[in-house]
Amino acid sequence: MNRRLPLLEGRAEATNRCTYCPKLCRPACPVSTVEGRETVTPWGKMRAMDELLRDIEPAEEASRAAMAWACTGCGRCRTLCLLDNPVAETLWDGRADALANRIAPEPVSRLVAGWEHHRAQLQAAAGDAGLTGSGSAVAVIPGCRAVREDPSGARRTLRSVEALTGGCHAVGGECCGAPLWDAGDREGFFRQAERFVAAVGPDATELVVSDAGCAWTLRTLYPQLGLAPERWVRVEHLAETAARKLDRLRPMEVGGSVAVHDSCRLGRGLGVYDAPRAVMQRILGRPALELPSSRDQSSCSGAGGLLPITRPATSRAIAADLAAEVRELGPEVAVVTSCTSSRSQLRKAGVRADDLADWIARSLGVADDAG
Ligand code: SF4
Ligand code: SF4
Known part of the structure; x- marks a missing residue:
């Protein structure tokens, strides 16, 4: 058991699978397509994770760990992999282990260190824009980027959901935590998820989410990790809400x-x-x-x-x-x-x-x- 890299250790079968594979997924990866380098193909990144689990020189660890972040999480490699190998999931576990061992890339460590500042800015922006509330059965999640960069657009989204569903309130001041998950900060992610669930409030049973990334986090990742309260009977992307009400x-x-x-x-x-x-x-x-x-x-x-x-x-x-x-x-x-x-x-x-x-x-x- 590799005590320093417990999550990656649990993925050893997946990294081995890639290591001995003829790289069927090679054309799928946008990162290796634009960089034109073998080391950032899904195979190359999984091999780097495999090498982290072996005895490599400490000086080489950071460069191997950086490969875990050479991925957008797009999931396209998996569509071409006959073995259905979970590349992104493995790399995300590698991120968590690397961050815990202080060998994550510097911009990632900076994001984690600056999280509370980022959160305070988001709360201020959401308050100024009137994108906080509570008490409705439907909670609208406009997305942090929209709240900060396009508050008018985020308010229109709130009004749109109102028109489609009746009463609703916005949860614009707390992030679902996805950037922390991407950074590998599991502890920070769980803490932020708790804050998010509290901000949604006890009355909301449905979430309408404007951004695809937040929708995936709330509908797939939260239940996988046991974070979605039972009262959430529906978490859907705005596209789905609108498609159910096309006549409007x-x-x-x-x-x-x-x-x-x-x-x-x-x-x-x-x-x-x-x-x-x-x-x-x-x-x-x-x-x-x-x-x-x-x-x-x-x-x-x-x-x-x-x-x-x-x-x-x-x-x-x-x-x-x-x-x-x-x-x-x-x-x-x-x-x-x-x-x-x-x-x-x-x-x-x-x-x-x-x-x-x-x-x-x-x-x-x-x-x-x-x-
Ligand atoms: S993801 Fe699948 S196809 Fe791609 S290298 Fe790994 S095992 Fe092979
Ligand atoms: S999930 Fe990552 S490794 Fe797979 S194709 Fe997308 S960017 Fe490449």
Whole structure:
């Protein structure tokens, strides 16, 4: 038993499986595709975890550990792996062990050290924007990024859910903890999850979540870890809520073409592919365009897994590849995604990108009434 790396030790079978595999998943990984290096293929990263478990020189440990963060968690490798090997899950365990052993990359340690400051900023932003509340059966989770960077958009999301479900309240001042999970700070994540559950309040039985990453965390990770209270009878992404109430959405006059991007966490993560398409078809009066890679083969935007802070150039290059896919459909094609971070990545890469929540708000005719 490797006492320093207990989580990775439990993944030894998975790392071994990759080590002796002919690398069927090689074309799937956005990180190795843009970096063009064997060491960051899923195989290379799993091998690095395997080497961490062996007796390597202490001076080499940090470089091996860094491979655990050379992953967006997109899950695409698993779709090509005949052995269904849990690469991302193994790398995430490697992250936790590496952080505990103080061999995590510096930007990751900085994120963890600055968490309480980040949390205070989020609480202030949510308070200023009127994105906190309690007492309703439906809690709306607008997502930290939206609260900080686009509070008007987050308020429109709240109004949209109100229009779709009746009464609801926003939980904008506490993060679900996903960045801490990605950092490998398990203790910090569990502490933050407790705060989040308390902020949702005792009356909420349904959560409507605007960001795909938060939706995956709350619907998949929380129950896996025993963190979801029994009273939560439904946790769904806004796309699913809107798809159940399609008759409430008004068709719009839209010039130009719009394509749907399947974000990793909503698509491969939660298996939700049809809901965003149904919503866009209702709004556009015609099916949205499909990107060259879609559904379970959809391309990652490079925004996940903390890649933007651990390998910023790689993250940008992955976004540029996705932007090129959009442009393949035509120079003026716009794209709609269910992941706020993917939207930012695509916009920075020069593509007209919107969050599905923006389209839903416009179709419902809701306004930002707090300004
Ligand atoms: S993830 Fe699967 S296909 Fe890829 S190297 Fe590992 S075992 Fe092979
Ligand atoms: S989860 Fe995505 S980024 Fe990570 S190794 Fe697999 S394909 Fe690469």
